[in-house]
Amino acid sequence: MIIHLISSPRNVSTALMYSFAQRKDTIVMDEPFYAYYLKNCQLEHPGMDRIIENCETDPEKIIHDILKYKNSKKNLFIKNMAHHIANLDIDFIAEMKNIFFIRNPLQLITSFAKIIANPGSDDIGIETIYQIYSQYKDDQSVVLDSGELLKDPPIILRKLCGDLKIPFDESMISWQIGPKPYDGIWAEYWYENVHKSTGFTKQRATERILADRYLPLYESVLPFYDELFKHSIKA
Numbered sequence: 001m002i003i004h005l006i007s008s009p010r011n012v013s014t015a016l017m018y019s020f021a022q023r024k025d026t027i028v029m030d031e032p033f034y035a036y037y038l039k040n041c042q043l044e045h046p047g048m049d050r051i052i053e054n055c056e057t058d059p060e061k062i063i064h065d066i067l068k069y070k071n072s073k074k075n076l077f078i079k080n081m082a083h084h085i086a087n088l089d090i091d092f093i094a095e096m097k098n099i100f101f102i103r104n105p106l107q108l109i110t111s112f113a114k115i116i117a118n119p120g121s122d123d124i125g126i127e128t129i130y131q132i133y134s135q136y137k138d139d140q141s142v143v144l145d146s147g148e149l150l151k152d153p154p155i156i157l158r159k160l161c162g163d164l165k166i167p168f169d170e171s172m173i174s175w176q177i178g179p180k181p182y183d184g185i186w187a188e189y190w191y192e193n194v195h196k197s198t199g200f201t202k203q204r205a206t207e208r209i210l211a212d213r214y215l216p217l218y219e220s221v222l223p224f225y226d227e228l229f230k231h232s233i234k235a
Contacts, residue, residue, distance in 0.1 A: 001166075002076045002096040002097070003078070003097050003099065004078050005080055006082050006101065006129055007081055008102060008124055008125040009081055009112055010103070012103075012200060013079050013101055017030060017077065019157065021077070025075055025166075027077070028078075028182050029076060029182075031081060032078065034081070034084055037084040040087070047185070050185065066092070078096075083124070085132075090136075093132075094138075099141075099144050100143045100144065101145075102144070104225065105124070105126055108126070109210060110210055119217070121217060124217075126225050130224035140163075142233065144160060145232040148234055149235075150201075151235040153200040156233055160233060174198050174199040175199070177197070
C-alpha cells in the first residue's frame with residue numbers, strides 16, 4: 001500500500017514521516033518532487049542548486065519509481081508538499097491512500113515567512129490542498145490537522161491508522177533524536193527543530209503574531225482551511 005501525505009509546508013509533516021518510519025511494515029520517502037519544484041519555481045530556496053543537482057527533476061521518472069511500490073510487501077509512506085505537485089497531472093494519486101495534512105494558516109504563514117520572504121498562496125499550499133481534495137477525495141481519503149494531532153498524538157494516530165486500515169503501532173509515538181538516513185538533503189536548512197525532537201511537540205509558532213502585511217494572504221486562504229478542517233480527524 002502507498003500512503004501519500006499531501007501537506008502544507010512548515011507543518012509537522014517531517015515528524016509524521018518519522019512516526020511512520022518507526023513501523024517495521026513501512027518505509028518512507030521524503031518529498032520526492034522537491035527538486036522538480038525548485039527547478040520550475042520562482043522563489044529562492046536554501047540550497048536549491050545542490051538539491052536540483054543531486055535529486056531527480058523528471059516527474060515521470062519520480063512517479064514511475066513511486067508506483068513500483070504498489071505491490072510491495074511493505075507500505076510506502078510518501079511525504080509530499082502540495083505546492084510541489086500543483087502543476088502536474090496527478091491522476092496517479094488515485095491509486096494511493098491520501099492524507100491531506102493541514103495547519104492553521106496563521107501559524108503556517110508566520111513560520112514559513114521566517115525562511116521564505118513574502119510567500120503567496122501558491123507557496124503555502126492550503127488552497128492547493130483544497131483543490132486536490134475536492135478532485136480526488138474518496139472514502140479512503142483522510143484530512144488531518146496538525147493542531148488536532150498535537151493535542152493528543154496517541155489518540156489521533158490511532159484514529160489515523162484506523163482510517164488507513166492498518167493496525168496502530170506504539171512505536172509511532174517516539175523516535176531517536178538527530179538526523180535520519182531517510183531525510184532529504186535539504187534537512188540542514190529545514191529540519192533543525194525536528195532533529196531536536198523525540199516525539200510530537202507543540203510548535204513555537206503557535207504564539208507568534210501575524211504581521212500586518214500577511215493579513216491579505218491569511219484572509220484569502222482561511223476559507224479553504226476552514227472547509228478542510230470540517231472533515232479532519234478530531235482529538
